[in-house]
Amino acid sequence: MYPEGVEVRGNSLRINFIYKETRCRETLKGWLVTPSNIKKAGRLRAVIVSEISCGEFDYYLRFPNSKRALRFGNTNHSGSFTLLNDLMQRWLIIKETDYTPETLKKSRSALHICANLLGKDRAILNITHEDALTMRRDLLHGMTAYTNRTNKQGRSANTVNTYVTVCNEFFSFAMRSGFIKTNPFDNVGHLTVDRDSPEPLEREEFERLISHQSISDQAANLWTVAVYTGLRHGELCSLAWEDIDLKNKTLTVKRNLTNQNRFKVPKTRAGERTVNLLSPAIAALQRQKALSFLFPSKDVDITLRQKGKKRIDKCTWVFITGLSKHGKSVNCGYIGNVGINRLWHDSIKRSGIRFRNPYQTRHTYACWMLSHGVNPAFIASQMGHKDMTMVLKVYTIWMPSGNASEIEKMEQALKQSCPISVPSVPHLKNDGR
Incomplete structure (x- = not known):
């Protein structure tokens, strides 16, 4: 026989009592079902009933993680009853002023996952540093919970670091706003991430890619322009004939296409640039002109950097959808980022070259420009970087096929500056000492 108001539910203990004319049931988390704990639960329930009778019962102090604490809590603790998920939603609304739609979508997704791991219905005041570290571990090693794709074990270190950064920013807001006294994500370090080295195409691979008989003319033109201009794929998607001056051999980057199919100006002013066209890119654009130049232009809304500002560009798309192998189109819309990725995977598969990401x-x-001795500062300006730091950090790699020629250059330099043979060093006589 159990004490009054004490229940055994599987492997847990629960007490029930009447408070403000409502029957309340609370599970005693962490209490094992043992005879001594059953007696302790009975004594705890008796204390609670006594506090209720005397008007001294504080629901939050007794059960801080209970949903009923929000309803019955003492007004002295009202600030403590803010639920984690509720404050996250309020923060996301506030960040609409600062974030782009793409960044806001990523942050919302990250916080949704993190809230489920931390406990979205917990009072934010109860989230601890240990909870933050446990969440990071679960992100790295636990199962994903996708609803629209196949789940897998764990996430990449890069993804985990992104989620931790978003949480750190959110909890910093909560602390500055007075909801919590300390940020539980302080000193939650980032995981080590190995930067992937570039895997540029060899010239022989590139020739196979664009000359394969099953590759369409537009695909061959697109990959040629991509390789010989270094444009980002969003910039390729939004490229219009109004941006190209074949006479002066230039191309002006004026806009980008996001993964959410929103046109906007490049992220930085360095991204708005004039690219000098190399002869292979010019030839590819001249061939593409016969396929898409005469299609009608369209008025396109372009989001500017200043919040709420837009402009309208008249665009005749260079690379278009619905184009058959014979150059006929029934659509003539722009190719999106998803379309370029699919086209790349199809082209790689057909040509038989080693797989790489688009x-x-x-x-x-x-890498091709660097291997030919082009000034890194010029390459940076053509690629839309503010300075050459990124080029030197990421792209300074010698192509495998160029190793022999580089070694030959070194050999020639050594022959010109060093003697053929090194004079021998006279040996000391061994005098027996």
Whole structure:
């Protein structure tokens, strides 16, 4: 026989009592079902009933993680009853002023996952540093919970670091706003991430890619322009004939296409640039002109950097959808980022070259230019970087096929500056000492 108001529910203990004419049931978390704990639960319930009778019962102090604490809590603790998920939603609304729609969508997704791991219905005041570290571990090693794709074990270190950064920013806001006294994500370090080295195309691979008989003319033109200009794929998607001056051999980057199919100006002013066209890119654009130049232009809304500001560009798309192998189109819309990724995977498969991600077209441009001795500062300006730091940090790699020629250059330099043979060093006589 259990004490009054004490229940055994599987492997847990629960007490029930009447408070403000409502029957309340609370599970005693962490209490094992043992005879001594059953007696302790009975005594705890008796104390609670006594506090209720005397008007001294504080629901929050007894059960801080209970949902009923929000309803019955003492007004002295009202600030403590803010639920984690509720404050996250309020913060996301506030950040609409600062974030782009793309960044806001990523932050919302990250916080949704983190809230589920931390306990979205917990009072934010109860989130501890240990909870933050446990969340990071679960993100790295636990199962994902996707609803629209296949789940897997764990996430990449890069993804985990991104989620931790978003949480750190959110809890900093909560602390500055007075909801918590300390940020539980302070000193939650980032995981070590190995930067992937560029995997540029070899020239032989590139020739196979664009000359394969099953590759469409537009695909061959697109990859040629991509490799010989270094444009980002969003910039390729939004490229219009109004941006190209074949006479002066230039191309002006004026806009970018986001993964949410929103046109906007480049993220930085360095991204708005004039690219000098190399002869292979010019030839590819001249061939593409016969396929898409005469299609009608469209008025396109372009989001500017200043919040709420837009402009309208008249665009005749260079690379278009619905284009058959024979150059006929029934659509003539722009190719999106998803379309470029699919086209890349299809082209790689058909040509039989080693698989790489589509962004390697940009890496290829940088590496080919560097391997021919082009000034890194000029390469940076053509690629839309503010300075050459990124080029030197990421793209300084010698192409494998160029190793022999570089070694030959070194050998020639050594022959010109060093003697053929090194004079022998006279030996000391051994005098027996």
